[in-house]
Amino acid sequence: MKRIFVKEEVCIGCRLCEIHCVVEHSKSKNIIKAFKDENPRILPRIFVEEKGKVSFGLQCRHCEEPYCLEACMSGALYKDEKTGAVLHNREQCVGCWMCVMVCPYGVIRRDLNEKKIASKCDLCLGKEIPVCVARCPNEALEYREV
């Protein structure tokens, strides 16, 4: 399946990926509303790690044999048969943080605004190209077959 990869050599740490991720997953899908009006503001599912000159965006790797899925005792995490994407059912999640504990990439996070609901990348469900990849101004993110 296709996954998102980062080329840290050309990641400029502009964080546009985070911004567009938030917009994409906001109710209005409008950047101004998403940031000014929509409260609580949702978390980006990609986040840019940065230290000195090094920076890169990171989001769920959608593992073949996901630890998070094995650890999830609420059944909120599941693998989409078709795409193989690891998805998350907010209804079912109880916020036990087992996934947070086991994810070796540390890309599942607690969304404190929406209480307990862990937040993770969904590859922009059904989108041809995830917005973070599409909107990266320097092509530092690529969406390709593993």
Next chain:
Amino acid sequence: MCIRQCAFEGHSYDPEKNEVISKEDVCVGCHRCVTLCPTNALTIRQTPLDFRANANWTARAIRDIIKQSETGGVLLTGMGNDRPYPIYWDHLLINASQVTNPSIDPLREPMELRTYLGRKPERLELDGNGGNYRPKEPLPPQLKLETPILFSAMSYGAISYNACESLARSAHALGIYYNTGEGGLHPNLYKYGKNTIVQVASGRFGVHKEYLDAAAAIEIKIGQGAKPGIGGHLPGEKVVEDISKTRMIPKGTDALSPAPQHDIYSIEDLRMLIYALKEATQYTKPISVKIAAVHNSAAIASGMVRAGADIIALDGFRGGTGAAPTVIRDNVGIPIELALASVDQRLRDEGIRHQASIVVAGGFRNSADIFKAIALGADAVYIGTSALIAMGCHVCQKCYTGNCNWGIATQDPYLEKRLNPDIATERLINLIHAWSHEIKEMLGGMGINAVESLRGNRLALRGIGLTDTELDILKVLPAGR
């Protein structure tokens, strides 16, 4: 966003007021923030604040004086001459054929831009007979260009590694050449040697056997259009690890190129260096000599050809630079159009035009400029600034600060990353493809299907709004005649 993007700290966040404020005085107008702002909230306008109108004491004149009276220093600048001198390209018009001579559709008919740069014999001597003749001796070394465009000398140091890599990769893909400038050749780029012209300049940075052997041709740099008679100065902070290695100078020391080449004080000396380099490379590579277009270029060029130069590179006063004293850039040298016209004519008058190819540089903005240059007599054209613009440069003229927001004229690893070589390479290739296609269209329109029939064909041009003297120098007819 804007705050992180601006290397000149033009934007800052005020926590009290919880808003982003901008400082117009440091803004260089590079458009980085405008381009990246996700909400298109930004635009940049000339600040309306100006001095009382005065034709002589312009704002620029006044500001310069203020700045210099504060610092007591020479004013620096980047890119090419930005003053409103006449641009002769805009006074030359191109011909097209009607009725009596069919124009040619480059998409259907062969349309040839291939160009060979280098010394050519006056006549071809053949061996053999009936059906299989072959040249008595092989031609002198030639540079094969699939389209008559090259990337001008821009040194690693003046521009970032990513920029160099992009130029090298696109030259390789296009079957043309890029020029290392005087910054030496980074080890990773040796693999593009077949498309590399290496420069030997007054600083002799990074010049050694492998460097010369790696290249397709060698260029001796005497002068640069943006700063004729002036040396170069790469400030120490730009001389980072890699650069110091490549240039073979201590890390952090200023890289100073003397104004003259201290082993060239006369034309005989030039001849010696040319032949030294030819010897060093067993006469396998054409040797180019680059000079700034100055008042007596024609005579100098003739001397250079007789001194053994295979390629004459002429750099007009609109040629770019990473850093030059503003007063020099804006006042020294002559337009490339006139220099080219007189050099080409002079070499023909002396019957030695075939002994060297002419490559011109200096502010070429589009395919028409290039087309007109070839019609005036150039074999090919060096483009620098337009290549940078293709890569993302917005001509803010702050190259000398090393804070290039587009990751081109900088060595700051944080800024350098902003230039993704994959993207830049693709954009450069696109630009050259586009221009080549336009040149083909113009050739076809004239009913010509090979660029050699345009080269020096000044009947393809007509002048408009030019004085008789200018027409005479350019050797073109006025429009309508």
Next chain:
Amino acid sequence: MRPTKPWFEKDISGCSLTGFISEDGKRVSGEAIIQSIALMNERSNGLGGGFAGYGIYPEMKDLYAFHLMFDNTLAKEETERILNELLFVELQEKIPTRKTNGIHHPPLLMRYFTKVDENKLFELEISEEDYIVETVMKINARVKGAYVFSSGKNMGTFKAVGFPDDVGKFYRLEEYQGCTWIAHGRFPTNTPGWWGGAHPFTLLDFAVVHNGEISSYGINKRYLEMFGYECTLMTDTEVMAYLFDLLWRRHRLPIEVVCMALASPTWTEIDHYDGTMELAKAVRTVYGSALVNGPFAILLGHKKGLIGLNDRIKLRPLVAARKGNTLYIASEESGIREICPTPEKLWAPKAGEPIMGWLKEEYQSEFELPRTRISDRERSEPVYSVSGVY
């Protein structure tokens, strides 16, 4: 008579051409060629016609036959002073003409049979031909109102303003016997025809008739000027004559290599056959400025024979035919059939492929010249064959 224009203007022309050569050297009168060109009057507009015949002065064959036209006696005297100073003039006479409707205000037409003083050559250390060329250039460039329109040995050019058949009549060509003839009917559209502007254009024994337009004239001219040629005749065709003179006579290139320079194969072809096309590559690299670009069909008469050539993508008509020892080349098949109703072979030459006819004895005595072009161009096939066998 010669328009005194400060600038060159292109001789944009439709034009008809025709020519033939009896390779066995059999000489025929000028009537045939007149007949052939007359048929194609449609292609000309009465603003110029001309002929060149080879082997027409057998009794003077070692002397350079200068044909000149003068606006006035002043020009004539000035020219004769120069001629006498530079050459031995063995014989000088008016060129015989007859009054003809359609030929108006002829200039003074003279011919001078001359030879060169060896001593002069010895002093100047130049070849006889170069000396003649310089003389021609000098007269054409310096003497106002004088124009040398023929300067070869045992050949002559005859041209005027008018329809070609009238021109032929005017010059009484039926009285000349030649083994090679070429003719031209001119269709200039934007230059007032003047006598000198008519084809053929000549230098030494080279005579060129041309249909087409040379878009590369600008550079061809500047290239030739590097070698001392002066293009003074205000028409693009003259560069053809000079290019042949430079490449063939002075640079001693084999004729098909010359043709290769004038109408080179494309780089695609060269790359495709690289190795075998080393020569073509060298030729293009060295002689790029001699590439004649734009549409053209030409006939080149010279002392050894006749050559027909098309531009590299054949934008002008040219047809060739053979019968016995005679090679015919013309703009139109009709022009050939008019004088050779049943050719054994009739074909349309490929772009850039020269058709060459050679006077046998000359051909033997001269360097080996294959009939085939060195280029990879596929051989042209007969488009039509009378009686199907030959």
Next chain:
Amino acid sequence: MGIVIIGNSASAVGAVEAIRKVDRSLSITIISDEPHSVYSRPLISYLLSGELRPQQIFYRSKNFYEKNRVRSLLGRCAIHVDFKKKAVQLDNDERISYDRLLIATGGKPFLPKIEGLHTPGVYTFTKLEDANRILSILKEVQKAVVIGGGLIGLKAAEALNKRKVEVTVLELADRILSLTMDSTASSILEKALRKEGVHLITSNTVEAILGNGRVESVRLADGKVLNGQLVIVAIGVSPNVEIFKGTPLKVEKGIVVNERMETNIPDVFAAGDVVETYDKILKCYRTIPIWPNAYLQGKVAGYQMSGEEKYRYDGGFMMNSIQVAHIPTISVGLTNPPSEDGFQVMKKFDRGSGIYRKIILKDDLIVGAILAGQIDRAGIMTGLLRDMVNVKGFKKELLNDQFGFVSLPKSLRKERLLNIK
């Protein structure tokens, strides 16, 4: 060819899902003494607290059995296994023969010797019934006593607290979560719980449960008496191996298995809380009754049973994630290292924010970690521990709140980010 699974929780589910990845045709039979289709035991505390609606307990799709073509015998108790004849004896005399058997009977609550333990109103807290029963009497309960300050105890206590029941937690040790946390972390949680209104009594325990026909109060070791209408016993679980006593099945503390999850008897596999496996950190065999291991072991067993041999279980380690009183805490591996040398302990505690980070290293390998208050990206730590990555180069970064892949050396970072698990 038939596979029989005794048990219906994480291991069973892991096994079924693994088998079906390999083979759709194998027949699978699940035997469970509970009448319910697949549900998640850890969720019962959320059911008790009312955070989940009853049907949300069933954490796999309603048609889990149909979808995976599983024959389910629910409410049936396996009372004996005849390993020779390869058959399972059910409480209703039915015999289910198998080709391959997976024992996933899990753990059962450990019951201390306390007088009056069987008084109505005393419950354990591991199964759905437990939760349901407690819920059924909840309205008569004003006060409750939870015996055991471990994970289950605290979740139960918190749930009851949410239900406005006054809860007292009794812990024998001097602090809660003594097994998984260190004293600092424990005190953080104790403080928070008390703030929530939960009473904590440590270094003490119940001696007797009083009341006739109904729980009324408990008497503590120190003689103190606490009133309450509900007592929950949650002092841990032990492997559920009753029915295998006196059979050839090798059982130590739990059933002994190899890394293919095979027992000493051919074609008999075991997984989950009922087995003892290798502890990567303590380097010994022991039971590690935690959900992720149970599922993983079940999965490995499933693959093995359906002939997909490449999957192995090379051991696990203790790890727990618990959020009580809004404080998320994660503890991984060895959290209270024996004082002897060789261990390096790094700590950072910010009283203001209540954020606590503790990393335990041995020979530059992470062997344990505790994060409290701020647990985001704890998984990276777990990953480094799991894969035994040498952290010499970036030790000090480990305590940094901003710790992430950016803190790793480029090569290591690329290796870990680009090779997707």
